[in-house]
Amino acid sequence: MSRWQETFDSHAIHETLKELKRLANSEFEDIDENEIPERRRFIKALTAYEEALSGLDAELVPINQLDSLNNALRHQNILAQLTSYAGTHNISHLVAANDHLSSQLTQLSMVMAIARPPSAEAPIKQLEEMVDYISNSLIEKKTALVEQLENLTASVTNSEQGLAQLEALIEKRKTETDSQLTQWQQQFAEAQERRNTEFSTWKDKVNEEAEQYTQEIVDKSNETLSKHQDDFNTSIKETLDDADAKHKAILDLYELTAGDSVGAGYLKNALEERKQANLWRWISIVFIVATAGWLFYAYSQSSLTVVDGGIIWSKVLTVFSLTSVLLFGAALSSQQSNRHRANEKRASWFALQVKAIDPFINSLEPKERNELKRLLSERLFANPDEINEGSGSVISEHAVNVIVKSITDILGKVPKS
Numbered sequence: 030m031s032r033w034q035e036t037f038d039s040h041a042i043h044e045t046l047k048e049l050k051r052l053a054n055s056e057f058e059d060i061d062e063n064e065i066p067e068r069r070r071f072i073k074a075l076t077a078y079e080e081a082l083s084g085l086d087a088e089l090v091p092i093n094q095l096d097s098l099n100n101a102l103r104h105q106n107i108l109a110q111l112t113s114y115a116g117t118h119n120i121s122h123l124v125a126a127n128d129h130l131s132s133q134l135t136q137l138s139m140v141m142a143i144a145r146p147p148s149a150e151a152p153i154k155q156l157e158e159m160v161d162y163i164s165n166s167l168i169e170k171k172t173a174l175v176e177q178l179e180n181l182t183a184s185v186t187n188s189e190q191g192l193a194q195l196e197a198l199i200e201k202r203k204t205e206t207d208s209q210l211t212q213w214q215q216q217f218a219e220a221q222e223r224r225n226t227e228f229s230t231w232k233d234k235v236n237e238e239a240e241q242y243t244q245e246i247v248d249k250s251n252e253t254l255s256k257h258q259d260d261f262n263t264s265i266k267e268t269l270d271d272a273d274a275k276h277k278a279i280l281d282l283y284e285l286t287a288g289d290s291v292g293a294g295y296l297k298n299a300l301e302e303r304k305q306a307n308l309w310r311w312i313s314i315v316f317i318v319a320t321a322g323w324l325f326y327a328y329s330q331s332s333l334t335v336v337d338g339g340i341i342w343s344k345v346l347t348v349f350s351l352t353s354v355l356l357f358g359a360a361l362s363s364q365q366s367n368r369h370r371a372n373e374k375r376a377s378w379f380a381l382q383v384k385a386i387d388p389f390i391n392s393l394e395p396k397e398r399n400e401l402k403r404l405l406s407e408r409l410f411a412n413p414d415e416i417n418e419g420s421g422s423v424i425s426e427h428a429v430n431v432i433v434k435s436i437t438d439i440l441g442k443v444p445k446s
Contacts (some may be wrong), residue, residue, distance in 0.1 A: 037087040042099040046082075049102060050075050053123075055115040067123045071111075074130055077137060084144035091143075094136065107393050295380035302373035309366035316359030323355060 053071050078098075102108065106129040114122035327348045 031088060033090070034087040036092065037085070037090050037095075038097070040092070040095050042082065042095050042102075045077055045102050045108075046079055049108065049111060052115045053109040057120075064120050067120065067127055071123065071127050071130065074134070074137070078140075081137060081140045081144045083139065086143075089143060094139065097404050098133065098136050098140075101136070102130075104129065165359065295376045299373045299376035299380065301377060302369045306366045306369035306373060309362045309369060313359050313362035313366060316355055316362055318358060320352060320355040323351060327352075 050072060053068055053075070110122045110126040110129070113119065114126070167201045
């Protein structure tokens with residue numbers, strides 16, 4: 030045997046074709062109608078490769094062409110797809126392998142060009158194998174269907190017999206149940222009538238006892254309530270009389286009658302001053318917000334005071350006047366709030382001093398107590414008002430600076446000619 034023959038016989042192309050043919054001939058329980066032409070075409074191409082290789086002269090075979098063909102057939106788009114088809118029976122893998130195999134038919138024609146003509150029996154043999162495969166598949170499917178049909182027939186027969194037995198048993202149980210229900214209905218009617226009679230007797234007895242017991246409870250409760258009400262009224266009257274007596278005794282003991290009335294008057298005055306202070310404070314806030322809004326509007330609408338590069342001084346004076354009035358209102362409101370706040374503090378402090386005098390000096394000797402009362406009275410009632418109602422200017426220097434700066438900003442936006 031020549032070395033060319035040994036090289037050709039041992040080439041991997043032969044094992045590759047066998048492996049592909051084995052994967053393509055994988056047997057499954059069910060075959061799709063589109064699967065048969067795909068398998069037939071793929072096996073037909075592989076058989077053509079085998080026939081062409083069998084007709085080659087080993088000493089004239091282009092080994093490099095066989096290597097290229099072997100690499101192409103072992104490509105993942107053929108071998109890997111066919112392996113997935115054999116494992117999952119998914120026809121899409123076989124379709125992909127067939128599509129990629131079409132690009133390799135050029136090399137088949139090149140190999141067939143230098144090979145001997147194939148025998149006429151090869152296509153017939155391939156057809157016989159395909160027919161045998163299809164026939165065996167159909168026979169196996171037919172056998173399985175016949176077996177399933179026989180099993181279903183036997184199962185239907187058994188089911189019909191069981192159904193007949195069940196129908197007879199159901200009819201028997203129905204008769205027994207109807208008889209038992211009739212008996213139960215009669216017993217229930219008798220028991221129900223007996224229970225109704227017993228319940229009516231028991232209900233009348235319970236109602237009579239409950240009514241008698243309830244009336245006894247009501248009479249006893251009214252009697253107890255009347256007694257407690259009388260005791261409560263007497264106790265309340267005694268408590269109120271005792272409280273009035275003790276209150277008078279406390280006022281006589283600590284001499285607080287005048288102090289209560291004076292302190293209450295100053296406390297009332299302090300509350301009124303607090304309300305006025307809060308009112309003027311909110312008025313001041315309103316003036317401040319209005320001033321800020323007016324200045325923002327005047328600043329954003331500065332074009333109203335400038336016409337053709339000149340200043341409309343009447344508009345400027347209007348802005349200045351309105352701003353001054355708003356700031357004057359804010360300053361006046363703030364000053365009034367401060368005055369009422371000071372009056373509130375002074376009245377509250379004076380009420381506290383009046384309330385604290387008698388309890389504080391009660392433990393002293395009469396002579397010392399009278400002397401201390403005289404000194405405190407001179408200090409409290411003879412002290413001139415320390416708050417100067419007319420002191421302080423209405424508009425502060427800061428407010429004037431704000432007005433000047435606002436007008437300067439407005440004039441600064443005027444274009445210079």
